[in-house]
Amino acid sequence: MILGSLGVWVPVLPAASALVILAFLRRARRPAARVSVATLVLTLALALALLVRYLMEGGVAAVDSGGIFGSLWLDPLSLVLWAFVSGISLIVHIYSVRYMAEEPGYARFFALLDLMTAVILVMVSAANLLTLLAAWFLVGVLLYFLLGHDHRRPAAGRYAFWTQITYRFGDLPLWFAALILVHYYHSTSLPVIFARIQHGPPALLWGLPVTELAGFLLALAAFARSAQFPLHVWLPYTMDGPTPVSALMHAGIVNAGGFLFNRFAPLFVHAGWVLHWAFGVGLTTALIGSGLMLMQNDIKRSLGYSTMGQMGFMVMECGLGAFSLAVFHLIAHGFFKASLFLGSGDVIGDARAHDGVPPDPIYTSVVERRPAKPSRLPCLVAASLTVVVPIVVLSLSHFFVAEHLFYEQGVVVLLFFGWVTGAQALFAAHKMSQQDPWRLMIGILASFVVIVIGYTLISHYFGRFLYPDEHESLMLYRAASIHELSFDALVLFLAAVFVGGWTLTFFTDSFELGRNLGGAWRGVYLGLYALLSRELYVADVYERISQILLQWSRRLNVWLGWC
Amino acid sequence: MSLSLCLLAASVLPLFPLGWVFNRLVASLPAGIAQGLAALILPQLGIALLGLVPPSSTWPVSWRYGAMAWATGSALLYALRALSARDLGIWTRLMLSSGLGVVWLGWCAGAPAAVLRAVAVGWSLPGAVALFLAGVLVRRVGGAYIGLQGGLATVMPRMTASLVLAALALTATPVFPAFFALWRGLGSIPLAFVPFWLPLIFLWGWAAGRLFQDLLFGDYRGERVADIGRPSAALIGLVLLAAVVLGFHRGGVTL
Incomplete structure (x- = not known):
């Protein structure tokens, strides 16, 4: 009861702040910023208090509006995302106080930020389909005005329009999914719909199970919101908007796809092939996003493609059934990316002061009189360390934390990607020229062990927090599973591809094959x-x-x- | 007789190709308040005419589905045409003609006349505001061709803000009444029709985006003009606020 009555204030506070600024403080720059920041401090405090209360006492609450619109659902997912969203929003607010000081429309900017925060808070806690749809839709509209805040720049308007139109495209499948669910389960209330899906007989629409069709549409909506290939074009180009908006978008708004998967987890339990499809789309996006990131010479656009790659990983995790891990990923990535965006100005300033041109071996040898090619670890030792150590560390840490999950395909694939990432990091460290290669390798290995153990523990306990019913987690992993023989063949094939890729990179680097390309290959x-x-x-x-x-x-x- | 009344209704509650009459009638009136009033009254006249024919539930199912398909096609066609309209008056009329197709859906689904009137107001009210503002532009700038001057937000901020809100309401943005009307309208028709209505939401968003692009961004290239007065802006704000309250009420939230 207390949770519900206090909870309703979390989205109401920033909405009220926006209205106060628009009605009374449009010309009062400083008071507008003060009201906005103070309100966000209150919102964050309230969100954290509710989260702590849930951790101590438990219990899920609902705020019922009495109609088909406006109800809130205060479950662990809502509470943790409330704390995350209001935290990120507060950081962005504080940063904007000085960053936007010389911009026109200062008070309007804070009002829009507050409105956006309120709408996201409603979206993540919506208890019925119409509320979710309205908030989902409004995020796109408000983002358009935030990205196009500087009216003097047509480019800002053009790219804000790209974002708006992609988001609008992504709204359509959510509309359709919502209408299908209401049509078949005769309710707009999400808890009621999920209960009927779980206990009712399977329904068919156009020869397809309703849950699978709705799952497909929900996944499509999530892909558009989270910049999955080929609906990603808007993301790297939104950099013409103010930097605080880029931070808010990359840290919070773009993660909405992962939220949608988690909100509809009880439905995705019955939509296995949609999860396989999401895995494929996420993997493709991760590869393309990360690849394109490496080709950029503009720091903000590079960060944009980095976000695209990370969103690919997040969707891929959902495709594997690791829904809670996707939420942990989006929170970790949100704070990480917000700090990168808000610090990008300093990086540009530093780059202007120091050119950062990599050292040239001839210059190093002749002018600085240092050995041109410092020693590296022996190849065999390096290969053993990079390939074997990550797999041992990953397997042991997971085995001790949650042995029973060790046999789920999704977990194995996640461990596989952990192995690839760890091995890649060690491989890259080996390629670095250092005076003391053992010291470097031990340092990297120690960091790797700490990260893996920390990540395994946090993801395990976070998963238990989001999905207290362990059966639901297991059902999601099962839904994401494929035939065992196909799975084993796929893992072996991918392992061969990665090891082959590393070998090729090693020989290309050693024998400088890239410089001797000719004919058709060129x-x-x-x-x-x-x-x-x-x-x-x-x-x-x-x-x-x-x-x-x-x-x-x-x-x-x-x-x-x-x- | 019933069919004739329906066709007559389709000419004032626009349904392609008879919607030509509605568009022509509105365009022939002096820009501004007269056009706005016509946008409010003509659809209500159409609903009154529909009240004179037997309810759609008494019609054969194939006829009802045929009427739904016609309303769907008409709404899509008008929305597609709105994409290339740069004149605010034409843009508003085409968007209005597209949105009012939802009233026909409601009628085919057997909704009572009171609901149909409320649905029509959901589109007519912001349409009337936009047509009134088009009249303001015609009088002050010499035409409502938005792309001509560009960046109107810098010289006419109150007019621009009012127009942006009206356009959002006209394109079924939450929490305006058209959003809730669309939700209820699509919820009342067979699911097979829904995929044809979804591109409409996309086209409305696209049309609004193109309008905003010309309206908000870039440098203003025309002569200095006066903005609308504070009382006018406040009145428009109140009208749209009333529409939001109506939207919430129809959406089922207890206020």
Whole structure:
């Protein structure tokens, strides 16, 4: 009861702040910022108090509006995301106080930030479909105005429009999924719908199970919101908006896809193939996002592609059934990326002061009189360390924390990716030229062990917090599983691909094969480079499609005399 | 007789191609208040005409589904046409013609006349505001062609803010009444029709985005003009606030 009555204030406070600023403080810059920041401090304090209260006493509460719109659901997912969203929003608010000081529309900016915070808080705690849909929709609208805050720059407007139109596209499957669920389960209340899915007979629509069709549509909505390939084009280009908005977007808003998967977890238990599809889309996005990130020479756009890669990993985790891990990932990534964005100005300042050009071996040898090629570890030792150590550390840590999960395919794939990432980190460390390679390797290994153990423990306990019913977690892993033989073959194939890739990289580096490319291979290399530097031509395809539609529209209007 | 009344209703509660009459009628009136009033009254007239024919539930199912398909196609066509409209008056009329298709859906689903009137107001009210503002632009700038001057937000902030809110309400943005009307409208028709209505939401968003692009961004290239007065802006704000309250009420929230 207390949880519910206090909880309703969490989204109401920032909304009230926005209204006060718009109504009374539009010309009062400092008071507007003070009201906004003070309100966010209160909101965060309240969100944290509610979270602590839940941790101590437990119990899920609901705030019922008495209608089909406006109800809130205060479960562990809502409470943890309330604390996360209000925390990130407070950081962004405090940063904006000085960062936006010379910008026009200062008070309006804070009002929009407050409104956005309120809407996200409603979205993550919505207890019925209409509330969720309205908040989901409004996030896109408010983001448009925040990204286009500087009216003097047409580029800001253009890229804000890209974001708005992609978000609107992503709203459509959510509309359809919501209508299907209401049609078949005769309620807009999410807890009621989930209970009926669990206990009711399976329903069919157009020959497909309703849960699978709705799951497919929900996944599509999540993909658009979380910049999954090929719906990613807007994300790297939103950098024309103010930096605090970029931070808020990359740290919070873009993570909404992971939230949607978690909110509808009871439905995805019955939609196994949708999870496989999400794994594929997430993996593709992670690879493309991370690849394109390496090609950028603009720090903010590079961070944009980094976010795309991370969102790919997050969706991939959902595809594996590790739903709680996706939430942990989005929170960790949110704080990490917010700090990177808010610190990007300092990085640019430092880069102007120090050019950061990598040292040239000849220069090092001749001018600085240091050995041009310091020693490295022996190849065999390095290969053993990079391949064997990560797998031992990962397996042991997970085995001790949650042995029974060790046999789930999703967990094995996550461990596999942990092994790949760890081995890649060690491999990269080995390639670094150092005077004392053993010291470097031991340092990297120690960090790796600490990270793996910390991550395993946190993800395990966080999973138990989000999904107290362990059966539900197991059901999600089972839904994401495939045939055992196919699974084993896939893991072996991927392992061979990665080890082959490392070997190829090693020999390419050692024998400088890249410089001796000729004939057809050079053409392939240049074609690939052009494809990636044009960001796979995805934006160009969208541009062409929109031009064709606009042409039809104009012709129709001319034929019909604009009436 | 019933069919004739329906066709007559389709000419004032726009349904393509008879919606041409609605558009022509509104366009022929002086820009501003007269057009706004027409946008409010004509759809209500159409609903009154529909009240004279037997309820749709007494019609054969194939006829009802045919009418739904017609309303869907008409709404899509008008929304597609709104994409390339740069004149605020034309843009508003086309968007209004598209949105009012939801009233036909409601009628086909057997909704009572009171509900149909409320649904129509959900689109007509912001439409009337936008047409009134188009009249203001015609009088002060010489035309309501938004892309001509660009960046109107810098010289007419109150007018721009009012127009942005009206456009959002017209494109079924939460928490305006059109959003709730659309939800109820789509919830009352067979699911097979829903995939055809979803692109409509996308087209509305696209059309609004193009309007905002011309309205908000870039440098203003015209002569200095006066903004609308504070009382006018306050009145528009109150009207749209009333629409929001209506939306919440129809949405089922106890106020």
